[in-house]
Amino acid sequence: MKQRSTRQRRLVLDAVRARCDHPSADQIYTDVRAVDDKISRGTVYRNLNVLEQTGEILHVKLPVTDRYEVRADRHDHLICSRCHTVCDVPIPYDGALDERVIEETGYLVFRHRLVFEGLCPDCRKKIDKADLHGE
């Protein structure tokens, strides 16, 4: 089952690369449709999975919905509870945590997913303003 290079697959990869944020499958679908309005939803989902398998993109599973990004190395994420913007955390992935859990539990641990929840600087400002107005 050797993989073929199709126009649709390239479009999906380009779409993920073109975004600097962490788009959802549906956002990628929308972007790709803007270039080719014949591409089907199933094709986009399947290719996102394929590209994840080959390591070309990263599949970030968030507490809410799945997101994708181009970075292939492991790292943690930060999501704003108000505007739902996602960003990477500038602290390295801590593999020692996985080792520690293996020792403590007897599980075989592949990896962990660490997501911080909070408010981004923009939303903090907006909420402070709203407070002044008695909301």
Added chain:
Amino acid sequence: MKQRSTRQRRLVLDAVRARCDHPSADQIYTDVRAVDDKISRGTVYRNLNVLEQTGEILHVKLPVTDRYEVRADRHDHLICSRCHTVCDVPIPYDGALDERVIEETGYLVFRHRLVFEGLCPDCRKKIDKADLHGE
């Protein structure tokens, strides 16, 4: 909008308390239906949300689906990729991580969610056996 104590709400809380694992909303729905086959899905979902708001139960958002449990303190989770069993990690919640991310990013961080992915001891055994048989 003061909250009322209803039979259905108590049933939902009892159902979460009765389980030692991390049931999904649908599992709770099934359990509650076994006691009262008139309770509606919407009521179960709504009450799980209400009980989370009041702090009576904990809402654990996993990379896959949402789960609930009675423990009200923060802690991390471990999910088996094969049988999807969830368990608590016997390592304390690290609040210092949140502080560190606040300093590094300018976000206001409420909390983090840390989920380890791996294989539970049972599934490890089963997979080892399967290997011996050349699967």
Added chain:
DNA sequence: TCCTTATTAGGACTTATTACTATTATTCTA
């Protein structure tokens, strides 16, 4: 160029969850 088969479009389907609406029942107050 031709053949094999991976991949596709398009739609049906599934699963988890929320929204809607008329009805019921809890709790406050007289």
Added chain:
DNA sequence: TAGAATAATAGTAATAAGTCCTAATAAGGA
């Protein structure tokens, strides 16, 4: 303790995110 106000309910429809299916298409090796 009865009656009123309204929170909560059952039941169902609707939505969202993603998977599955099938006949048609096209990539890429011989």
